[in-house]
Amino acid sequence: MTTPLEEITARVRAAAASGQPLRIVGGGSKDGYGQALAGEVLDVRGLAGIVSYEPSELVVTVRSGTPLAELEAALAERGQCLPFEPPHHLPHGDAAQPSRATCGGMLAAGLSGPARASSGAVRDFVLGLTLLNGRGELLRFGGQVMKNVAGYDVSRLMAGALGTLGVVTEMSLKVLPVAPAEATLRFGWSQQDALRQLHAWGGQPLPLNASTWQAGEGLTLRLRGAVAAVDAACRRLGGTPLEPAAAAAFWQARRALRMPWADVGQARDLWRLSVPQTAxxxxxxxxxxVEWHGGQRWLAALPERADTVRARTQAAGGSATLFLAAAGERSGARTAFFDPLSAPLARIHRALKASFDPAGIFNRGRLYPDL
Known part of the structure; x- marks a missing residue:
């Protein structure tokens, strides 16, 4: 009897020989993210299970088809977590339904939650992985400790690659203990005042963990860390404390990417803008x-304003991703959901694609139409 890995390997080798594109799918929770969905479905949910977990070493190794909720539950039992708070749903998903997110999708999408500015991104916690490339070869990169990389860090390259370079079959992740104390404060400031104050706080020894500014609510700030540090910061910063239940609901909504605009994905596009925190x-x-202390800004805008959004974001030193297109706009009418690549970067992308997936079978066109 063949194993799930053997079956997937056989599918990949057959597709490489025929040139048939494959669409890598776990739970399908991130299907709305990216340029296009093309190819025969390659279901990787059979690659499931926690391979090893060493709480004392802060390392877990898990197969890519493992439900993200299962991994987080196992970590929570030992008082540990994934500090980057990966979202389980995209904005159009129903957060009331059970999560379909998998660990492989978490890595492939490379999306991080509210704590990203202070705790780091998905890629920062990837220690090593096993990859099935476009030739059907099983390759291992990295390991189970931080200081194990010599040369190019291929493991972290897979974070955000949207499965275009291969099938990640297994990954080792660094985890951290849950912070002993947490508090959420709210300040009724304008966006300009909120950004100015966040920049000032950023140079001070404060346990800032996450922040969100939105019109009508002002700035919501989360503190995490040692009990004494959080208590002292609350006394110093002021603001209005949120009750724990209300604070938990607020940050869960942010992690789930629930936006305050009902028409995104319908009449208006949802843009994810990455800019310097000091912008x-x-x-x-x-x-x-606005999230990540100013570094991530979400925008609801009409589809015809796309060129203006990209130009003004680039002028601020950032990049713009069309995260969720208005209804009818995902059919190929646009050239790219991600910022167009410069010529040198395009050459690097094509060289990587040719090296890992020479037949171009994996998630064809998911990042860019010609990759």
Whole structure:
């Protein structure tokens, strides 16, 4: 009897020989993210289970088809967590339904939650992985400790690659203990005042963990760390404390990428803008929500304003991703959901694709139409 890995390997080798594109799918929770969905479905949910977990070493090794909720539950039993708070759903998903997210999808999408600015991104916690490339070869990169990389760090390259370079079959992740104390404060400031204050706080020894600014609510700030540090920061910063239940619901909504605009994905596009934290308030055609101490800004804008959004974001030193297109806009009418690549970067992308997936069978066109 063949194993799930053997079956997937056989599918990959057959597809490489025929040139048949494959669409790698786990739970399908991130299907709305990226340029296009093309190819025969390659279901990787059979690659499931926690291979090893060493709480004292803060390392877990898990197969890519493992439900993300299962991994987080196992970590929670030992008072540990994934500090980057990966989202389980995209904005159009029903957060009331059980999570379909898998660990492989978490890595492939490379998306991080509210704590990203202080705790790091998905890629920062990838220690090593096993990859099935486009030739059907099983390759191992990295290991189970931080200081194990010599040369190019291929393991972290897979974070955000949307499965275009191969099938990640297994990964080792660094985990951290849950913080002993947490508090959420709210300040009724304008976006300009909130950004100014976040920049000032950023140079001080404060346990800042996450922040969100949105119109009508002002700045919501989460503190995490030692009990004494959080208590002292609350006394120093002021603001209005949120009750624990209300605070938990607020941050869960942010982690689930639930936006305050009901028409995103319908009448308006949802943009994810990555800019320097020190960037000022951006003059953009739509409504904004600001996270990551100013480094991530969400924008709801009409589809015809796409060129303006990209140009003004790039002028601020950032990049713009069309995260969720308005209804009818994902059929190929646009050239790219991600910022167009410069010529040198395009050459690097194509060289990597040719090295890992020479037949171009994996998630064809998911990142860019020609990759």
């Amino acid at each position: 000022p308030v951006l003059d953009l055609p739509g409504e904004q929500l």
